[in-house]
Each structure stands twice: as structure tokens, then as C-alpha cells.
Amino acid sequence: MRENRIKYRLRQLPFSGHPLQKTDTVYRIRVVQQYTPGFFSDSYGTQLRNTVTEHSFGIKSVKKMRISVLTMMPELFGSFLQSPVVARAIRKESLEVEIVDIRAYAPGSFRHIDDSPFGGGAGMVMRCQPVIDALRACKNGDAREAEHTVILSPAGTPYTQKKARELAKTQHLILICGHYEGLDARIYPYADEQISIGDYVLTGGEIAAQVIMDSIARLLPGSLRDASTEEESFENGLLEYPQYTQPAVFEGQAVPEVLRSGDHEKIRKWRLQQSLLLTRRMRPDLFAAHRLTEEERVLLEQAEQEL
Numbered sequence: 001m002r003e004n005r006i007k008y009r010l011r012q013l014p015f016s017g018h019p020l021q022k023t024d025t026v027y028r029i030r031v032v033q034q035y036t037p038g039f040f041s042d043s044y045g046t047q048l049r050n051t052v053t054e055h056s057f058g059i060k061s062v063k064k065m066r067i068s069v070l071t072m073m074p075e076l077f078g079s080f081l082q083s084p085v086v087a088r089a090i091r092k093e094s095l096e097v098e099i100v101d102i103r104a105y106a107p108g109s110f111r112h113i114d115d116s117p118f119g120g121g122a123g124m125v126m127r128c129q130p131v132i133d134a135l136r137a138c139k140n141g142d143a144r145e146a147e148h149t150v151i152l153s154p155a156g157t158p159y160t161q162k163k164a165r166e167l168a169k170t171q172h173l174i175l176i177c178g179h180y181e182g183l184d185a186r187i188y189p190y191a192d193e194q195i196s197i198g199d200y201v202l203t204g205g206e207i208a209a210q211v212i213m214d215s216i217a218r219l220l221p222g223s224l225r226d227a228s229t230e231e232e233s234f235e236n237g238l239l240e241y242p243q244y245t246q247p248a249v250f251e252g253q254a255v256p257e258v259l260r261s262g263d264h265e266k267i268r269k270w271r272l273q274q275s276l277l278l279t280r281r282m283r284p285d286l287f288a289a290h291r292l293t294e295e296e297r298v299l300l301e302q303a304e305q306e307l
């Protein structure tokens with residue numbers, strides 16, 4: 001009976017024209033960006049259309065990564081899912097994103113997903129039941145080994161590029177966004193790990209989930225040219241070398257001569273040397289953890305002699 005009521009309520013929601021719409025048959029919102037030739041063009045010359053479809057199972061056989069986000073603020077993902085790299089990964093079918101509205105799993109007409117903390121104190125705590133029901137629903141149909149559940153929390157392990165590469169290999173990543181003063185502590189055992197995007201406290205996990213999704217989407221096949229992710233910051237434990245484009249001189253600042261020499265080997269060495277110098281100056285922690293190769297040691301010595 002309650003189930004019918006919930007379905008009915010969802011059906012009553014008017015079409016908002018927003019990319020996130022609620023489906024009327026399941027308690028979840030699934031957003032699929034579809035490539036629709038001739039529909040409309042964005043500034044990148046691609047055609048995008050947002051469609052919402054009913055949840056479907058059986059994607060295990062497709063070599064596609066699926067990310068489910070459990071949130072109480074699904075509307076925050078509308079424009080994010082249209083950002084170029086994420087939209088391209090979805091369009092190229094290497095990524096499927098599902099935004100699950102936790103509130104849709106809360107019973108009663110008020111759909112309370114939070115309550116005051118036992119023992120007193122300020123703020124509200126997110127209740128177990130809606131979060132765990134939403135989690136169970138989005139796990140439904142998956143092989144256990146395919147899933148990896150992450151809770152976004154300032155108390156989590158700091159997020160790194162290495163972790164992004166690791167997560168990009170999972171078949172089904174589930175991101176749980178906390179809110180209010182936190183999640184009921186009994187929710188944590190349902191997750192495989194907690195991740196923090198930095199030592200500061202956000203209002204909720206949604207921005208952190210977007211950071212993680214963006215960093216993963218650009219690593220998926222077909223998102224970017226492979227070389228552009230291989231040479232960037234953190235991939236070899238160093239910051240990326242400085243880049244320049246036209247004009248050759250801007251307000252008195254000239255592009256280093258070597259980059260205009262056409263000598264590829266010289267350019268490679270210069271870039272590596274710049275990476276080392278930049279990392280040593282800006283991120284001494286990364287530099288200390290980096291094991292210098294013989295070539296890198298010589299390049300640093302040369303830089304010191306040139307000073």
C-alpha cells in the first residue's frame with residue numbers, strides 16, 4: 001500500500017524540463033545522456049539530449065562502467081552530467097550514471113531522511129533505513145565482486161590520482177553522499193571505504209562525488225587521448241611541466257626558446273627538468289617521495305649549475 005502511494009506521488013511530479021526527472025515506475029532517477037544527431041548543438045559541436053529511462057538490469061555483460069550516486073540532492077548533478085568530459089564518456093558508452101534520490105526511499109508523507117542524534121547535540125543525522133534501502137536497490141542484480149561502495153566523508157582516506165585509476169577499473173561504483181552532521185555510524189559497515197577530497201568540511205558529499213566522477217570519466221576509454229592523461233601531473237609522481245601556446249611573446253614574457261626549436265629530445269628533457277623543479281618547489285612532499293632516475297638526477301644537477 002505504502003509502495004503504491006510512493007509511486008503515485010512520484011508520478012505527480014510535474015515535468016520540470018530539468019535534465020533530472022523522476023521516473024514513475026521505480027524509486028530512482030536515472031539520467032542517460034544520449035547522442036541524438038540533429039537534436040541541438042552545444043558549443044563543442046556535439047549533439048546532446050537528456051533522456052530519463054527506467055532502470056534496467058543486465059548491463060554486466062557490457063564493458064561499461066556504472067556509477068550510482070546516492071544523494072538527497074539529485075538536482076545538483078544536472079549540469080555536472082553535461083560537462084564535456086563526463087558527457088562524452090556517457091555518449092561513448094564507457095560510462096553510465098545513475099542518480100538515486102535517497103529521499104524516495106524514506107517512508108511517510110514527510111520522507112524524513114534525518115533525525116536528531118542520540119545523546120543530544122547540534123544538527124541532524126542521516127537515518128540508516130533510507131540510505132541502506134537505496135543502496136540495496138541499486139546493488140540489485142549486480143555480481144557482488146563487481147560493486148565497490150564508497151562513502152564520501154571528510155574522515156575518509158585522501159583522494160589521489162592513484163585512487164582515481166583504481167576506481168576507474170571498477171564495474172559498478174556506488175558513491176554515497178552524506179549530509180547534515182553525518183551519517184548514522186551503522187551505515188559505514190555497508191561501504192567498502194570512505195574517501196575524502198581534502199582536509200576541509202563540505203556541506204555534503206555531492207561536490208566530492210562530482211570530483212571523483214570527473215577524475216574517473218577522463219580516464220575511461222574514449223574520453224581523452226591517452227597521451228594527455230599519461231603525461232599529466234601525478235601520473236609519474238611529479239607535477240606537469242609548464243605549457244605554452246600562441247603568441248610566442250605575451251606582454252614581454254617569451255615562450256622558452258627550446259619549445260620552438262623542433263628538437264623533440266631536447267624538449268622532452270627540458271619538460272622533465274621543469275617537472276622536477278616545479279615539484280621540488282611547489283610540492284616538496286611529492287618530491288621527497290619520488291625516486292630519482294639517473295637521468296633526472298643529471299637534469300637537476302644541470303639546472304643547479306645553470307643558476
Ligand code: ADE
Pocket residue numbers: 152153154178195196197198199200201202203204205208
Ligand atoms: N563531505 C564533507 N566534506 C567532505 C570532504 N572533504 N571530502 C569528501 N566528502 C565530504
